[in-house]
Amino acid sequence: MKQTNKRQVIAVIGGGMIGLSAAVGLRQQGHHVYLIERGAAPQFGDEPELRVSALAHHSRALLNQLGVWQQLPQERLGPYTGMQVWDTDSFGAIEFHAAEVAVDDLGAIVENKVLEHVLWQHALAVGVQLLAGEEVIQHQRQQEQMVLTLASQRQMTVDYVIAADGAASPTREREKLPLTFWSYEQSGIVAVLRTELPHQGVARQVFLPTGPVAWLPLGDPHLVGLVWSADQPAAEQLLALPDTAFMHQLQASSDQCLGRLELVSARAAFPLKMQYAQRWVSDRLLVIGDAAHAIHPLAGQGANLGFGDVIDLLQVFEQGVSPRSLRAWERQRKAAAVTMIAAMEGFKRGFSGSHPALKLIRGLGLKAGHHIRPLKRFLIQTALGH
Numbered sequence: 001m002k003q004t005n006k007r008q009v010i011a012v013i014g015g016g017m018i019g020l021s022a023a024v025g026l027r028q029q030g031h032h033v034y035l036i037e038r039g040a041a042p043q044f045g046d047e048p049e050l051r052v053s054a055l056a057h058h059s060r061a062l063l064n065q066l067g068v069w070q071q072l073p074q075e076r077l078g079p080y081t082g083m084q085v086w087d088t089d090s091f092g093a094i095e096f097h098a099a100e101v102a103v104d105d106l107g108a109i110v111e112n113k114v115l116e117h118v119l120w121q122h123a124l125a126v127g128v129q130l131l132a133g134e135e136v137i138q139h140q141r142q143q144e145q146m147v148l149t150l151a152s153q154r155q156m157t158v159d160y161v162i163a164a165d166g167a168a169s170p171t172r173e174r175e176k177l178p179l180t181f182w183s184y185e186q187s188g189i190v191a192v193l194r195t196e197l198p199h200q201g202v203a204r205q206v207f208l209p210t211g212p213v214a215w216l217p218l219g220d221p222h223l224v225g226l227v228w229s230a231d232q233p234a235a236e237q238l239l240a241l242p243d244t245a246f247m248h249q250l251q252a253s254s255d256q257c258l259g260r261l262e263l264v265s266a267r268a269a270f271p272l273k274m275q276y277a278q279r280w281v282s283d284r285l286l287v288i289g290d291a292a293h294a295i296h297p298l299a300g301q302g303a304n305l306g307f308g309d310v311i312d313l314l315q316v317f318e319q320g321v322s323p324r325s326l327r328a329w330e331r332q333r334k335a336a337a338v339t340m341i342a343a344m345e346g347f348k349r350g351f352s353g354s355h356p357a358l359k360l361i362r363g364l365g366l367k368a369g370h371h372i373r374p375l376k377r378f379l380i381q382t383a384l385g386h
């Protein structure tokens, strides 16, 4: 297999935001692209969606370049200009604003389903062959190509398979790509809240001894997306509580930063784990997005890493894909993922537990973050996805 920039036939498995953006980008380069999604085509309604993501500048730039960002409904986008992070039982706090690094905002909060819907419609418009309600059950090599068998027994022969089928990736499992993983033994509880005070475009996060709680500002100035990461026993207790008792606990944790909070959605929980595939490229099969890596949501970087995979992969296909360029892509993206995993681990360990010495250290850490300019700049750059 040598380098070629001929028109490739590519199957993307998984229609989450990462698979869809890869499919759109590859199609716009002139390749013939299939996208196979086992669920239905993504839809959204008038009510704000439960799952939201803070997207960094590089992710937005990609979506802009694909012609997708411009089509997102403005009222469902929450650009955020400030960040406040504090620790509930020490004296530490960091606050920073976009103006400090001369940018208009630090990123934007999007509702996952809204973005996926717009990506899906755009994929359709640019000529991606979308197969919803279909599942790949088998893949085989046939000389220089791959043959996929779908649950409907349809077969397709393609040059490359890109698996973006999420953290449980059935494709990665079938290919037996080894996985390094550990459970954080936490769940992330998500919900949408109405706030008494306007959020003012500030993303807020408090570290409790059981894990961080984040309030992410949505398009409506009084709506925030909640991400409450809690150790497993605490998460189970929180989920078992009736809405009023749950909100009582949340209110108590919020330090009244947004005034009175009202639950305006159901609650859902996601188990949190760290994992990465030890190999991302197996001949003509690649894994990207959560299929390749999953991290703790505390810095909102999971999808941003996936968009980074797509940006670099599009360059590989643009310049002519080869085993060598794919290996270089794999090295580069693994390094980015491992760096982020290590940073999340540091944050998580640094902020969990309530031993007094730990409290003092993390209090000093946050104070240092507030006063030492280079450290604070580093935190801002991470938020910007640089």
Ligand SMILES: Cc1cc2nc3c(=O)[nH]c(=O)nc-3n(C[C@H](O)[C@H](O)[C@H](O)COP(=O)(O)OP(=O)(O)OC[C@H]3O[C@@H](n4cnc5c(N)ncnc54)[C@H](O)[C@@H]3O)c2cc1C
Binding pocket: 013, 014, 015, 016, 017, 018, 019, 036, 037, 038, 039, 052, 053, 054, 055, 112, 134, 135, 136, 164, 165, 166, 167, 169, 170, 171, 188, 189, 190, 227, 270, 288, 289, 290, 291, 297, 299, 300, 301, 302, 303, 304, 305, 306
């Ligand atoms: C609580 C929480 C908060 C988060 N907050 C943020 C944040 O603020 N910022 C951020 O950047 N990231 C965040 N993340 C991470 C982010 O949600 C994920 O990284 C991102 O959604 C991964 O997208 P994906 O397209 O790779 O996978 P997924 O969204 O999991 O999509 C995979 C798709 O593949 C399909 N599929 C699976 N198997 C098959 C098959 N066999 N055949 C066909 N289709 C298949 C599935 O139906 C699904 O549609 C958060 C995560 C959690 C849990």
